[in-house]
Amino acid sequence: MTIPDIEEFEERAxxxxxxxxxSRSDAEDLAARAQGFPDADRYWEWLADYVIRRGLP
Structure with missing residues (x-):
C-alpha cells in the first residue's frame, strides 16, 4: 500500500x-474508502503506525 495522501483525504472529506x-465522521469514512481503507479509523491507525514505526522522510 502506498502512503495515504493527507491533503486529498482532507479535501475530499x-x-x-x-x-x-x-456528517464529518461519514465524510472522513468516504475519504478513507477512496484511498483503499475500510473507514477513517483504519486510515488514521495506518498513518500513525507508519509515522511511529517507519518514520517520515
Missing amino acids: AIAQYDGGL
Missing part, C-alpha cells in the same frame, strides 16, 4: 461534508 451534507 471537506467537500463531502459541506457540499454533500454528510
Whole structure:
C-alpha cells in the first residue's frame, strides 16, 4: 500500500461534508474508502503506525 495522501483525504472529506451534507465522521469514512481503507479509523491507525514505526522522510 502506498502512503495515504493527507491533503486529498482532507479535501475530499471537506467537500463531502459541506457540499454533500454528510456528517464529518461519514465524510472522513468516504475519504478513507477512496484511498483503499475500510473507514477513517483504519486510515488514521495506518498513518500513525507508519509515522511511529517507519518514520517520515
